[in-house]
Structure formats: C-alpha cells, structure tokens
Amino acid sequence: MSGWLSWFFSVENLKSIFTYNNDAPLIFTQFFFWAFFAVVLLFYSILHKKRGLRNAYLFLVSLFFYYKTSGLFISILLFSTMSDYIIGMLIHSSKKQLVKKIFLATSVIINLFVLCYFKYAYFFTDAYNAFFQTDYHVFNHFAQFTNNTIGSHFDVDSILLPVGISFYTFQTISYSVDIYREQIKPVKSILDFGFYVSFFPQLVAGPIVRAADFIPQLYLPYQLTKYNFGLSLFWILKGLIKKVVIGDYIAVNFIDRIFDAPTMYTGFENLMALYGYSLQVYADFSGYTDIAIGIALLMGFSLPTNFNSPYKAKNVGEFWKRWHISLSGWLRDYLYIPLGGNRGGSWGTWISALFIGLFIVLLSGKMLVLYIFIWVLICLVFLAIWIKRFREWLTTNINLLITMLLGGLWHGASWQFVIWGGLNGLGLMVYKLWKKISPYEKYNNFLAIAFKVFITLNFITFTRIWFRAESMGTTWQIIHQIGNNFSFALIPAILVSYSNVFIVMAIGYAIHWLPTKTKNWYQETFINLPLVVKILLTTLTFFGIYQAMSSGMQAFIYFQF
Template sequence: MLFNSYLFWIFFVLLWAVYRVLPHRGQNLLLLAASYYFYSCWDWRFLPLIMTTTLVNYFTAIGIENSDKATRHRWLLGFSAAVSLGLLAFFKYWGFFTESAYELMTLLGIPVQMSTLNIILPVGISFYTFQTMSYTIDVYRGQIKASRSLVNFALYVAYFPQLVAGPIERSVSLMPQIENPRSRRRGDFAEGLYLVMLGLFLKVVVGDNLGFIADGVFMAEPGTITGTDALVGVYCFAFQIYGDFAGYSSIARGVSKWLGIDLMTNFRMPYLARNPSDFWQRWHISLSSWLRDYLYIPLGGNRVSAGKVYRNLMITMLLGGLWHGAGWTFIVWGGLHGLILCGYRALGDRFTLPGRWGRTLATVFFFHLICLTWLFFRADSFAQAWQMLSLIFTDQGLSELSRYGFGMIAFFCLPLMVYEIWLDKAHSLRRLELVHWGWRSAVYCYIVFMIIVFPPPVFGQFIYFQF
C-alpha cells in the first residue's frame, strides 16, 4: 500500500473519519489495528516478526526498570539487542554473509559446500529494529520510563505513517504523543497539506521521472553509453533517491500531522550542504542522529585522540553503509563517506572558501562528491561502478540520451532547487506557509499540474523499502 496510490488514500480517509470520533484509548487501538493491517498489505507473514520484536523490547525494558542490579540491566539489554539484531541479521544479511564466506573460502582454495536460503526481506525491518533498540537503550540509560501499556508501545513500534521507511522516531518524542490525549490543533491541516503536496511532488514528479532515466542508464549494456550518459545517470539517481526518500518522509509527516502526531524532520535541503558534517545534519536526519547518539558517541566521539576520532568516523559510516544494504557496494559507499568526513576534518578551515562565491563553489564541489558516492550506492557491482566512473572521465561525447537527460534534470529539478535555496536563506522549512495564501495556491496548482501532466513513465516503488 503505497502513499502515492489511490488505495492508501481510501484507507486513510476511512481511518481518519472513525479516528476523529473515538476517545484517546480507542484512537490508539484503531491506529494499532490500522498499522498492522497496513504492514500486512506488504506481507502478512511478517506480522509475527514485528510482534516478536515488540514483545521482547517491551518486557526487557520493564525488566530493566524494575531491577536495581547493574549486571541484570546489562544482561537484559544484551538479550534485547541480540534478538533485535539477530532477526535483522538473519533476514537481511544471511545471504550476504554466506555468499561472502563462500567466495573467501574459494579464493583461499578451501573446498566448501554451502546451501543457500531464499529469504524474503521484511519491509521496514531496519527502521523498526533501530527504533525499538533506541527505546530499550534509553530506558537502560535512565533517560525515559518504560511504557506499562503494551498497546501504546506496540503502536510506537508499528505506527504506520513511518513504519516502513522512517523517520526513525525516538521514544522521548513519539511515546508521549501516543500516551497522552491528542486534540485538534490550529494549523495542523494546512501544515499537513503542505507536507503531503511537497512529498507527492518530490516522489512522483522528481523521483519517479528521473528514476526512469537513471534506471535506463544503469541497466544499459556495457559499451552502449558514453561518459556523459553515465554522468546523467548519476545526476538522475541523486535526485531520484532524494525525491523518493524525502518525498516519503514528507508525506509521512503530513499524514501524521492530520492525526495530531508530530514526526521529526528527516530532510532539510541536503544538496545545499557545503561539507559532510552539514550534509549529515540535512540528509536522513533520523538515521544520522541515531548513529551519532548510539554508536559514534559511545565509541568516544570526538572526545578522544585524533586517530581514534577518525577510527570512530570510519566505523560509524561503514556500519551506516551496511545498514542500507547487504552488499559490498553499500559498505564501500559508507567507507567513502567516512573518508570524506575524515578528509574534511583533517583539512579544517583550509577547505573553506570566503564569500558568497566561495560558499557556492564549496556547495557545487561537495554535491559532486556526494554524486560520486551515489554511483557506488546505485551500481549493481564494482565492475559496473568502475566502468561508469572511467567513462565519466574519459568519454565526454554528447548523445541523444544525455541531451534528453540534462533537459529533464533542468525541467524537474531547477524549480525545486530555486525553492529550496529560497527556504534555506530564511532558515525555515515552513516559509511557504507564512506567505500570502495566493502564493501558496499558485505553488499547489503548479504541483497538481505537474503530477497530472507529467506523470512518470513507470509507477515506481519507494527505494528505501528495500532497506
């Protein structure tokens, strides 16, 4: 059940109509049932999986809070993490680990026979695993109280707007909104409408249209594309994944706003970043902040020696890459981001150019560094990534595909980037909501016009569902 489908909006309208007339407990029960139904529309066989994760973390958190023994706290936290990460490792990484082990043994000349399992990846498992882990860790740290309502905690884990692709919510923010009665707030409808409209534009108009071109380039037979075609493919994928993921997060926030629940901002004009630290405060903010708070800082963060800081950055980004997908290309993608973080940290202010033009050049340069990493993220193999990379630097011939691709990038992305620069200058994501209603209406009419007149050639899934 996709956000950009008629089926979802029928589901949501029916849910909202009943939701508004129920008391608080009834609302939570309805949302939990709707969330499980929403998840079962992907594959009902994985409902026991999310329920198991829910029960384990619910009872271990209560056990931690009820005990005054530090040793018991550590054992319960370890058990909870082992179950959550064990399920994630089996369903997401079993095939990758066994295949990598087989290739290593073959390379070493060790005869080995391995049987493989055809394991289906449960949608959203990486997101709700990290969400439940952060809850149990926060209880262990004494930062929050363990929930005594299984219904409320189950809803925190399975809340459908952000269940399958985030944002990864923290219990300190989401749990109070679930546990306390929600009332209608002035401005929720207008803000929700803005977020939904923006999300549909990012997903349907930008993401899916440019994704069609990117898929054509990356699926082309070797020797049939030029370096400029490859560059077009990388640019298109950069905006495809941004439109796809930021669009989903925006719609999730808008839908949730109509239910009286606030979800965190997950994207903030990431391609306007001038350095890697700035980028990770703008891109997939819920994941980058999770990795910072539960991995980077516990490793020592930047409070240790310079060498250990670089080690912490590399470990964090390598594991962040592995979180995204079970493949060496994802690990390399994370490693490249780690190297970029280390490089910018080592250079410090020497990499900062003065003035407005200096900031512009820094932004353009860093955008192309990000595109370089996206090449490895999107490529099916290292061989394809290296081939396309070498083409980009050796074969710059223009073709009909590259002319068409650059034209489509300009057509779909220039209005978006102008709008984001306008937002960034005001340091506000809600600037459009504060202008005269006529300007807002014009923007909404433009979005509706683009969705109707320029639908994508192929109906696209959300990329991050596979992570």
C-alpha cells in the same frame, strides 16, 4: 450506484482489499492508500478523544497497513514488539545495574539477530561456502515454521527482506536503551508500545522515531490546530510532488536507462545520470518522509524532520547533519558517542573495528584479504605506539570511520555499501584536517559558499556511484565512460534529446537551493489561505500529480532497506 456497490461487495474485490498482494504492496502513491487513510480518519474522528482506544485503534490499522505492505512478515514485527515490550519492563524493574545491562544486551542481540538473519543470510552463507569450499544453501526457517503452522506454501529456499525491518528494529533498540538510560519509563500497555513501533506513516521507510521523543505523545490529548491542518496538507503535497513529478519522472525517463547499460551511453550522459540520481534519491526519500510527517500531523502526532536541504551543505560534515537526520542522529547518539566519539577509542571501538574487518574479509571470500587485514592492523598498532600525533589522530577519528562503515553495512552486505560508507567516513576525516589549514574556511560570501556547496555536492554525487550501481562492474563502467568517453561533440544533441528530463532536474535543484525565507514564505502563504481554497488547491494538485505520474507505480527507494 448499484453497479458500484456490486463491484465493491463482490467476493474477489473484497478479497483484494483485505489480502496481501505481493505484486502490489501498499504504498503512499496508490489511490488505495488514500482511500484507506480516509477510512482510518473517519473512525479516528470518533475515537480520538479516548486515548487508550485511539492508540489501540491506530495500532490495529498500522498492522493492517504493514500486512498489505509485507504480508506474513507482520509476524516478525509482532515478535519484535512483544520481545522488546517485555525486556523494557524487565530493564525498568531491575534493581542491579548489571542485570539492567544484561537485559539491554539481550534486546540488542535479539534485534540484531533478526535483522541479520533476514538481511545478511545470503552474505554469510556465500562467505562460508567460499572459505571452506562447501555448497550450503540458504534455508528459510521462518517460512518452514509458517508453512507448518498455518498450512501456507512459502518457498523455504529463499529469504526475502521484510519491508522496513531496518527502521523498526532501530526504533525498538532505542526504546530499550532509553529505558536503560532512564530517559523514559516503560509504556503502560503493549498496545501503546505496538502503536509506537508500528505507526504506519513512518513504519516502512522512516523517519526513525526515538522512544524518548514519541512515546510521551501517546498520552497527550488529540489536538489539530487550523495552522497544523494547513501545514500537514502542505507536507503531503510537497512530498507527492517530490516523489512523483520529480523523482519518478527523471528515474523512468533517464537515470534507470543509464545505470542499466552504462556503456551504451556517453560519459556526459553517465555524469548527468549521477547528478540526476542525487536529485532522485533526495526527492524520493525526503518525499516519503514529507508525506509521513504530514499524515502523522493530521492525526495529532509529530514526527522528526528528516531532511534539511542537504545539497546546501558547505562540507561533508554539514551534509550528514542535513541528510537522513533521524539515522545520522541515531548513529551518533547510540553508536558514535557510546564508542567514545572524538574523545578516543574504547573497547567498543576495537571490537567494532574487528567486526568490520572480519565482515570485509568474509565479503571478499579470500584468505589473502585476511592476511592483508592482519598486516594493516599490525602496522597501525606500531605507528600508534611510536608516533604520538598519529595515535592522537587515529583515536579521535577511528570512531567516525567505524560509524560510517556500519552505516554503509546497515544498507546492505555488499562491497558497494562498504565502499560508499568508507568514502563518506574518509571524507569526514579529510574535512576535519582540511578545515584547520583551509584559507577559504573563514569566507562566507556568495562565491565562497557556492564553491563549497559545489565541491560537497560533487563529492556526495561521486560516492553515490557505489550506492546506486548494481555491481562493481557497473560502477567501473560508469567511471570509465565519464573518464574516457565523454563525447563533448554530442552534448548539444543529448541536451535536446533529454530536454524535458534536464528541465525537470534544473527545476528540482533550483527549488532545493531557494533561500529558506522564500520556502517559508510560500509555505506560510498556503497555510494561511482560506479553508475552501486550500481544499480546492489540494484537490487540483492531487489530480495534476496523478496525471503526471510515470508509467507504473515506482516503489520508494528506501523500501529495500
């Protein structure tokens, strides 16, 4: 015991606990996180009945969690928290509608400016240099300010992306919009608002929590029923199994190797890597949000479901209602519908279209693309004027395409994400036309459903080439290998060589496609087990998961967004 205490209280180990390590950010799959969470729960059990102290306490531990994840980028989180708290109060207290709109626009502009500065600085600098033949370099004003303020030594010649910035900026925007729409009232204190923005289970990779859904929970008394306790354990275990046992295993042992050097593998291996990546990105991302939901539930807070068996979708439209539900719903309610939805275009539609067009022109860095964009725009305008049916089709679908393109750009400023978002937008538009003439749309027997699911899965998997590949060159290499070097004769040997990977993939998809009744059955069975049995199973599962863990800690995929 004395040896353990001396280790714990040594200066170096205390420093490692309370300081940020760029090489080891805090993530759910680390043992340190679960020790941190146990300490959080210990003090939470003392404070949970006093709502003000409870919220302030969770705000502080959330800040510590974010500091351990992102270091001094915590100041950006605090800036967003402070600015939107003040703006929210100003929106609510303003009597004139015009003033409310001005404050709302201020909130949106500030949040998007912060997001764009950290996420798209390299893109805009490179685009400017390409157009005007200059040689400007990115300069990190935030790092310079920090160095001057606290004497740190951050590199001012590079800009790193703060973890989770895309998620919490969308949350703070939803807060301002919901106050403007009078769906909620401003929170009573900045500590409450800070807790909403920074709640650590969902802070760095979602789900995106809307103010109207979460803020009312801040003022409810703590309650954890026996059922919710079992449900929270089930969510956590399910998420860890998805992430560690399925997602990380197939990534480390197969998928990453293929995407790193596609030409070294056959077309069959490249194709299987695509199917594997579809499973991996689902297991990884939904695994994170499952853990987040379970952790939040233990503390008495309800987070929205973010995935609903998306590979059971029978069409692209249904897929996007099942995948990353919090982002899809956010884009629908705060972008697609305000633009006009399927009712037609608006001024916002055409401004957004112009913005996307200019973004693509800058992305290309070539004046020729600008001329092509102008020519296409003129053609679309003339066709819309002279052909009524085309005009109706364009105005009822343009918002859909714009939303998906902006969703792609939300992930990053690259051709890869533009094409990925555009393909999904076109997929939605084509399906809207197809379902009007499809002879199969009305059939819902097993074979018809299986066929629809198969087509949808393959389309989504195909678009993920652009989502996963590091460059356009890698993308075309994968497509070329699948189309020209499939090597049918080698398939049996490949299946044997990667038998464990393919077995895990088969099990992963099989579990995903289990009927909802079956999934509900084993969930309810776990929840209704005696408490001692639940704890024993949880302990054994934790032990088994970490025994099966692949070499090294694999960061969650959506941390990069």
